[in-house]
Amino acid sequence: MRKTTILIFLTLAHIPLTAQATNPYDTSGGAFVGDDLSGEKQENIRSLRDDRKEILLYGIESEVREVITAIGQEKDDSYNEELLLVLGETENASLAEVIYSLFSQFKDPLAEEAALSDIAPVLEDFRYQEKRILAAITYLGDIKSEKAVDLFYDLAKKDEPGLTGRVVYNLGKIGDASRAEELEALYEDYSGEAGTDIATNVISAWGEMKYLPALDRLIGIIEDSSASNSEREYAAVALGKLGDPEAMEPLISLYNGEGNDSMIRAFAVSGLMYFEDPRVEDLLLQALRRDSYWKIRVTASEGLGRLKSEKAIDVLDFKLRRDSERNVKIAAAKALGEYGNGRADSILVDYFADESNSAEMRLEVLKVLLEKKTGGTVPALEEVMALHWLKKDTQLEFLKRCCQLMSTAEWDALSGLYRRMLTHSDNYIQIYGIRGIRINGISSLYPDVREMDRDGVNGLVRREAKSLE
Secondary structure, three states: HHHHHHHHHHHHHHOOOOOOOOOOEEEOOOEOOOOOOOOOOOOOOOOOHHHHHHHHHHHHHHHHHHHHHHHHHHHOOHHHHHHHHHHHOOHHHHHHHHHHHHHHHOOHHHHHHHHHHHHHHHOOOOOOOHHHHHHHHHHHHHOOHHHHHHHHHHHHHOOOOOOHHHHHHHHHHOOOOOOOOOOOOOOEEEOOOOOOOOOHHHHHHHHHHHHHHHHHHHHHHHHOOOOHHHHHHHHHHHHHHHOOHHHHHHHHHHHOOOOOHHHHHHHHHHHOOOOHHHHHHHHHHHHHHOOOHHHHHHHHHHHHHHHOHHHHHHHHHHHHHHHHOOHHHHHHHHHHHHHHHHHHHHHHHHHOOOOOOHHHHHHHHHHHHHHOOOOOHHHHHHHHHHHOOOOOOOHHHHHHHHHHHHEEEEEEHHOOOOOOOHHOHHHHHHHHHHHHHHOOOOOOHHHHHOOOOOOOHHHHHHHHHHOOO
């Protein structure tokens, strides 16, 4: 049992102790096959950053993918120039896809011109790699590329079956309604057609664009019981995003009138949560308290957090502690994180600090605390460190997981915790400390990190320390 638990943690930590025989590099931990990591043999230790850059430029595709996975997990965008070079030269659509996905994660416009160049030939009927083009379209939507707007509208009219839905959806993410009327014909062509997402993505785009001329059509869709469920669901959310008060009553009626269809009712709640109205607040509270369908409770939690409803804090507290569905507990935690006030913050901090709560849920709450930079988080983490500091093996895993989450948090208030992590006997915790210092640029701790690049220090730790700058 103990060995199984250790293996599970190592998978979560993404820093294998040994590289696999088929791969000459341990790209997440930075060890070569055959490295002696005991501290007795320390010759030829190189910077992990230098090794990764070299692999990106000269490694085989499987090695490059492993590096991309590792830097994505670490939220390290310092390799983007090298990634752009790889993107420009590779003919492997799957590799291009993961590179575009990483640029999307970082919201980095560096690859914008490359993506536009990939997509433009499609208009001229050139053959294309669908996987690569779809990833480029998604990336341009994620960075809200204004340069892509006319290209996307032209592609939508071209009606490439494999691309049209994705193009329209990402037009919505960009939010440019300058030619939105052109999508009306596309909706008419595909409405009610099974096996395609084009009609639903047009609906979604209208909502994201806040395209008010679509208001009556969208209301008509949710009121038409013969329309497809997917179109009614998307229309409900789009109406909420339009924000026109005329849509509120139809959405309330949709929620109250679809007693046998929990999914449609959940989407009605998703639309209603955009309206700041006492009737909506009361409906969301009732849905969170009593609705038996967990997706509705999740959506109600999100809506109440969005509204920062003071009436909801006690209910959200209860759902975090007692709801039977883990997804609802997580949604309640995220909703409480939206408040940014003492009462909601205290609920989250107290939950994280309480050792009687499940470790997995405490970690979910910690994600919220770190993302929102919640007051009281640092003292709570100091207490956890003190309690778990001297534990060994599997008993140390909770602290490792906390340190792993801190290593990707952009919050310089954690600097004292990072400094302490450098002094722990566990090499992984030391590495997480170095990463946290690097991602936050805490220059006052650079000397502490450089001190770890010396004989007698674990090879993995030294390689990470060399990568600081």
